[in-house]
Amino acid sequence: DAGVTQSPTHLIKTRGQQVTLRCSPKSGHDTVSWYQQALGQGPQFIFQYYEEEERQRGNFPDRFSGHQFPNYSSELNVNALLLGDSALYLCASSPPGLEGGYTFGSGTRLTVV
């Protein structure tokens, strides 16, 4: 049973560019959350998608946007990249009712130069 799959694993972008990260949730999970983890820090919640809608959002600017597809997979888009956006971006999926908790992917390492 595949867990949470994220792509790409690594990415280098130039300041001002736009990036799209992808996530496929664990089988049976319908909710996808995105987190940003700066080096040496704990993950910070960006937003969560459920039933193709953004259900909750953390303290991130509008440059960060997302989407969830009917098959529950999700994308994270970041526009006008800043050097400070360099981080590990983690996707976590959870089942209906959150029983069993959240399962994280291995993340996408984004470097902005």
Add this chain to the structure above:
Amino acid sequence: GESVGLHLPTLSVQEGDNSIINCAYSNSASDYFIWYKQESGKGPQFIIDIRSNMDKRQGQRVTVLLNKTVKHLSLQIAATQPGDSAVYFCAENKSGGTALIFGKGTTLSVSS
């Protein structure tokens, strides 16, 4: 006053020792708590969870203790092994809420 375990950014132990990792959580309304292990280059891996109606829960070699009075969570690892070396995070979630709020991580180093 009562002495509670302080958060340490790093913890070094010998193989076979018991390890205790502490965490202070922030929200009194949180009622679900999770410990994660994160190895280099990987995402957080679920270790054990506990709900606020419990004060102790045991898994395989791990025990989580919850003290709601002082908003403190601890993870005990028995007979620590080199494979336990990683960064450990506690996370809290408010019932009905969706976001996990992560605490400061503790880097556990196990020497053999």
